[in-house]
Amino acid sequence: MKHLTEEELVAYFYKDSPQPEHVTIHLRKCSDCADTYAALRRSLTLLKVIA
Amino acid sequence: MEENDHSIIRAVLTGDKEAYGKLVVRHSQTVFRVAFRITGDEADAEEVVQEAFLRGYQKLESFESRSEFGTWIYRIAVNCALNMKNKRKPDANYQIAEDADPTQHQVQVADTAADPERLLLSQEIEALQARAMQRLTATERTAFVLRHMEARSTEEIAATLHIAPNAAKQAVFRAVQKLRRGLAPLRVNA
Numbered sequence: 089m090k091h092l093t094e095e096e097l098v099a100y101f102y103k104d105s106p107q108p109e110h111v112t113i114h115l116r117k118c119s120d121c122a123d124t125y126a127a128l129r130r131s132l133t134l135l136k137v138i139a
Numbered sequence: 140m141e142e143n144d145h146s147i148i149r150a151v152l153t154g155d156k157e158a159y160g161k162l163v164v165r166h167s168q169t170v171f172r173v174a175f176r177i178t179g180d181e182a183d184a185e186e187v188v189q190e191a192f193l194r195g196y197q198k199l200e201s202f203e204s205r206s207e208f209g210t211w212i213y214r215i216a217v218n219c220a221l222n223m224k225n226k227r228k229p230d231a232n233y234q235i236a237e238d239a240d241p242t243q244h245q246v247q248v249a250d251t252a253a254d255p256e257r258l259l260l261s262q263e264i265e266a267l268q269a270r271a272m273q274r275l276t277a278t279e280r281t282a283f284v285l286r287h288m289e290a291r292s293t294e295e296i297a298a299t300l301h302i303a304p305n306a307a308k309q310a311v312f313r314a315v316q317k318l319r320r321g322l323a324p325l326r327v328n329a
Contacts, residue, residue, distance in 0.1 A: 095312050131322050135268060135287065135322070
């Protein structure tokens with residue numbers, strides 16, 4: 089199975105993915121990509137929104 | 140009833156120059172917010188606000204009434220802020236040391252799910268974030284701010300920065316990559 093690239097995951101995070109359903113399905117099936125995406129989400133969520 | 144932007148603009152263009160102040164009051168907070176997020180400096184952000192509204196005033200005749208003044212002045216402000224970041228420049232050419240050992244400066248934090256707001260108050264985390272933001276070029280920082288903090292679409296970012304949508308997307312992606320590398324010292328405990 090071909091893994092998702094970091095660029096695809098970033099686009100998915102920002103709801104900018106051209107094929108979001110494809111990414112969602114892949115994340116359900118692939119634990120490696122799911123872990124990578126969880127780490128990405130964690131670091132982006134940590135970034136404080138400057139008031 | 141509150142006067143809308145278009146009627147204020149008409150008033151300014153027909154000679155009531157003082158009326159422009161109403162637009163400044165109405166939109167300066169939004170303009171300051173994005174300027175501060177891009178420049179990261181209060182004084183610079185104030186300067187951007189002044190410059191953006193001055194440019195807006197000077198170009199008011201070219202403002203097309205079918206668009207929103209708020210969107211128009213916002214875009215002018217983003218470009219003023221971007222120009223200011225480019226003028227300041229030192230961080231634009233900052234190179235991330237590829238061989239830097241992130242564990243040397245590791246900050247241990249608890250699981251973010253527990254209480255993210257409280258964690259983000261940590262000065263160490265804020266400092267790490269500030270440093271990471273400084274590693275971005277002016278365009279990357281602006282694209283990231285517009286995407287991540289202002290929730291603007293790729294198309295809006297591209298239109299604001301006068302670049303292609305794909306270039307805007309790439310700028311956001313590069314920013315995310317650099318920021319993640321900058322935040323690597325944060326070890327999140329499960």
